[in-house]
Amino acid sequence: MSDPTLHLAVALDGLGWHPAAWRLSCAEPTAPLHAHWWSGLAAEAERGTLDLLTIEDSLALQSSRPDGPDGRTDQLRGRLDAVQIAARIAPSTRHIGLVPTTSVTHTEPFHLSTAVATLDHVSGGRAGWRPRVSGTSAEARHFGRRDIPGFDPHRLDEPATVRLVDELFAEATDAVEVVRWLWDSWQDDAVIRDVATGRFIDRDRLHYIDFTGRWFSVKGPSIVPRPPQGQPPVAVLAHAATAYAFAAGQADIVFVTPADAGQAAEIVTEVRAAEVAAGRTGPPLRILADLGVVLDETPTLARRRRDRLDDLDDTEHASDAAIFTGTPALLADLVADWHRAGVDGFRLRPAVLPDDLTTIVRALVPALRDRGLFRHRYPGGTLRDLLGLPEPVNRYAAPSPA
Amino acid sequence: MPKQIILAAHFPGVNNTTVWSDPASGSQIDFASFVHLARTAERGKFDFLFLAEGLRLREQRGQIHDLDVVGRPDTLTVLAALAGVTTHLGLAGTLNTTFREPYELARQLASLDHLSGGRAAWNVVTSSDAFTGENFRRGGYLDRSLRYQRAAEFVQTARELWESWAPDAVVADRAAGRYLDPADAGAFAHHGDQFDIAGHFTVPRSPQVHPVILQAGDSPEGREFAASSADAIFSRHGTLEDGQQFYRDVKSRLARYGREPDHLKIIPGVTFVLGDTAAEAQERAHHIRRQQVSPQTAILLLEQVWNRDLSGYDPDGPLPAEDPRPDDDSIIKGRTRLTDDPIVTARRWRALAEAKKLGIRDLIIEVTGRQSFIGTPQHVAESMDHFVQTDAADGFILVPHLTPGGLDEFVDRVVPLLQDRGVFRTEYTGTTLREHLGLPAARPLPVVAA
Structure with missing residues (x-):
């Protein structure tokens, strides 16, 4: 059997991605406030030899509106900090990548860099990071440091909105840039513990990054020695050209949202073009398709589950990503189909947790293994290893003599 | 209770x-x-x-x-x-x-x-x-x-x-x-x-x-x-x-x-x-103090009081004869200074070093961090x-x-x-x-x- 290269991730959020998930989940409605909820999900995902799990986060309360709070009382609200969750479950997991989401709009690149580097240290090289932008005026008011005017979610092509999005992504680009330079600001061999000279470090192997930009300046070096992976993988969720460009320039993984195999192929072409435009020299982006999943033993049962969820929420659930409703075997067909169309893998969004994750692990994963598409066991190593990303060269390391 | x-x-x-x-x-x-x-x-x-x-x-x-x-x-x-x-x-x-x-x-x-x-x-x-x-x-x-x-x-x-x-x-x-x-x-x-x-x-x-x-x-x-x-x-x-x-x-x-x-x-x-025993504890304490104050660290801690470069001084030699320069820009950044009145401290340290015949390192061991x-x-x-x-x-x-x-x-x-x-x-x-x-x-x- 050839070495399977399909990558599978699970996106964790609350009690699942369907707004009515909390009504049907077998778990307590407040379970996401407890550590054992997250360690249980992580253990399940690890049983399925998944590459990584992501943890959603935002600097505002969940909302059914993209531009601010919605005042609803019938859906799950309240959320813990994603980096804290990822760190909390690191000691109880051994193989799976831990990829928290953080905003880069109102936060400090220095803190983000040291937090993800530390997650990499405490997890033995399994940290990833999904930076996102915060575009609502509600989030800006939580910080009170600048005004963001807000936007009409139905008119994203308004010039002011286009300008706002461009600015947010330009700032995000600087933020990821700074985070990455800080990760490199300690060379791997900086700690020398040389008793003869009394020196703990060789200060020539530590580097000021001296970054100056429009939104912030950061001197460096980092306070945290270089993380075990050197550069923990950076993942970006992207729906359109601006974000594809951001991913092509800054990320290792891009989560995309095609509606079908044809669109998947088109997006792959678009992402590859963005890589060329960005002058990308490193390994190509790992392109993972985001897909909501409602799974059951038969197509009818799955349809019924989804209808029940939609009924409870009084509306047919739609999202930024396509939603698959059916059996694990049919989902395996889709996975194979889109994989042939060029995506490297999937980030599955379970409609209800833990139910749909359990089905992914107990039924979808075996079906993919049977088709020779997915690993049977973890090979051991870092998240970068799992994703097939080569060891990154420290940009401060002296070039090896020719 | x-x-x-x-x-x-x-x-x-x-x-x-x-x-x-x-x-x-x-x-x-x-x-x-x-x-x-x-x-x-x-x-x-x-x-x-x-x-x-x-x-x-x-x-x-x-x-x-x-x-x-x-x-x-x-x-x-x-x-x-x-x-x-x-x-x-x-x-x-x-x-x-x-x-x-x-x-x-x-x-x-x-x-x-x-x-x-x-x-x-x-x-x-x-x-x-x-x-x-x-x-x-x-x-x-x-x-x-x-x-x-x-x-x-x-x-x-x-x-x-x-x-x-x-x-x-x-x-x-x-x-x-x-x-x-x-x-x-x-x-x-x-x-x-x-x-x-x-x-x-x-x-x-x-x-x-x-x-x-x-x-x-x-x-x-x-x-x-x-x-x-x-x-x-x-x-x-x-x-x-x-x-x-x-x-x-x-x-x-x-x-x-x-x-x-x-x-x-x-x-x-x-x-x-x-x-x-009490004696063994004292001995260990002194050994730890010597580990904490390496020759290089002794000079550095002295610089924090004198507020100038003393890298040319012998760690086992006498203290500087000149007084500290507390009004110059601090030579130490990212950390609070060791003491509030460096001139008084320096005079006290010099007197102690002379009385007990201590070089810089032994003096620093004596006066800091017991x-x-x-x-x-x-x-x-x-x-x-x-x-x-x-x-x-x-x-x-x-x-x-x-x-x-x-x-x-x-x-x-x-x-x-x-x-x-x-x-x-x-x-x-x-x-x-x-x-x-x-x-x-x-x-x-x-x-x-x-």
């Missing part, structure tokens, strides 16, 4: 107290080191583990300081991971208010409190330091006089956020389809000089509601801030008399904030050296108990000199003696850090000092 002692463990830091040249010294970064110290502390039924914070590497003579341990992991991330390998131990982190915003830090701490089942604590520090600010958006400059104003308003704002979800806001009634009651759960508005923010907090009320607040400043403003806003003070008063005076002063400030003397715990940071408790386990247990029973402290933050095994001996040999004396718990009786410390459940929002 005699007064019960509070015990906390300080993860060894990045000054010369931490000995890295010893063969038993392990990594200050590997998570295994943190696990070892945390589990040792929990085995000893300690109240909490304490982490310091660094936001910029120290510099001396314009270069990154390389003689002490350099680098440490991010405080909050390590604490969250430690919550996964401990069950009762409190988890205290030092977190600077100058380079953070209340919304973000309050949600991180509330998250830690949830994920640890009510064991989070926050050591509130502020900085007016533009040097550190070079790593941050705000650039960092904060007028010295505004430091405590920002800290107090930061804590006040965090408390408002922590209370923004009513205790019964999450009803989660599946049958009725109602998750929240009322609709504005988490709503807050704070309009102050330092922070003008409003909206909705994301984290429902955490087990302690308010994570435990620690404070470490010793100035009159610092003491007042602690009296108004803190649950515990990490103090630095090493002698019995100093400790008692500080204790009386701080506890007397509580009444004006409507607080009981028992609601603010005073816990000095202390060091210890054990031996089978360990707080030196002796047999019996003697150390008695001394600590005496400190607490005579109101020089409510307990101690122990600072081991070795990572990660520096606390092992204390837990194995001193803790049982404290337990025998009936002044330290033999089992945890509560689950939250507030319960361990005997603090009241989250107290109402404080009145900020004018």
